Amino acid sequence: xxxxxxxxxxxxxxxxxxxxxxxxxxxxxxxQKLTDHFAVGQYVxxxxxxxxxxxxxxxxxxPQVVNAGxxxxxxxxxxxxxxxxxxxxxxxxxxxxxxxxxxxxLPKKELSxxxxxxxxxxxxxKSGSTSAGLVKCQAHR
Numbered sequence: 001x002x003x004x005x006x007x008x009x010x011x012x013x014x015x016x017x018x019x020x021x022x023x024x025x026x027x028x029x030x031x032q033k034l035t036d037h038f039a040v041g042q043y044v045x046x047x048x049x050x051x052x053x054x055x056x057x058x059x060x061x062x063p064q065v066v067n068a069g070x071x072x073x074x075x076x077x078x079x080x081x082x083x084x085x086x087x088x089x090x091x092x093x094x095x096x097x098x099x100x101x102x103x104x105x106l107p108k109k110e111l112s113x114x115x116x117x118x119x120x121x122x123x124x125x126k127s128g129s130t131s132a133g134l135v136k137c138q139a140h141r
Contacts, residue, residue: 001038001039001040001041001042001044002018002040003040004034004035004038004039004040005034005035006023006033006034006035007022007023007033007034008020008021008022008023008034009021009026009034009038011044011046011059013057015055016055017055017056017057018055018056018057019046019048019056019057019058019059020056020057020058020059021044021046021058021059021060021061022058025049025058025059025060025061025062025065026038026061026062026120027060027061027062027063027084027118027120028118028119028120029117029118032118036116037116037118037119037120038120043122044061044120045061045066045082045122046059046060046061046066047059047060047065047066047068049065061082061120062084062098063081063082063083063084063096063097063098063099063120064098064099065098066082066098067081067082067097067098067099068098070097070099071099072099072101072102072133075102075125075135076125077125077126077127078124078125079124079125080122080123080124080125080140081097081122081123081124081125082097082120082121082122083095083096083097083098083104083120083121083122083123083137084096084098084118084119084120084121085115085116085117085118085119085121086103086117087117088115088116088117091107091108092105092106092107092108093105093106093108093111093115095121095123095137097135101133102133102134102135103133103134103135104123104125104134104135104136104137105134105135105136105137106121106123106137106138106139107138110137110138110139111139121139122139122140123137123138123139123140124137124138124139124140125137126138
């Protein structure tokens with residue numbers, strides 16, 4: 001992320017391209033500010049929605065778009081995926097990958113700082129039973 005304000009961010013891309021991401025396409029809840037969930041310098045994974053002139057693109061960071069086409073049965077240890085924090089439990093975060101029938105669990109001790117529902121994070125699959133729809137994750141560093 002090279003620029004950031006409450007409702008839009010600019011992302012540097014390869015080949016001297018830039019992309020914009022609206023708060024809607026960042027996958028955060030309506031009424032929340034991008035500045036509460038992201039920071040300049042942060043790495044994000046996105047999917048190009050449209051290409052414009054002058055090497056400008058529009059991206060989506062939503063896990064259901066970024067992870068589109070993935071199915072539960074292909075989850076393997078060490079896969080790195082985008083996820084939204086869906087719930088905050090006593091010792092874990094429940095994660096939404098945007099893939100029907102699959103949810104993730106991330107121990108709170110894996111992340112530092114304040115994490116809230118709707119935050120977009122990158123995680124690595126540790127283990128789990130995709131047949132049960134549950135994947136244990138660790139923070140991707």
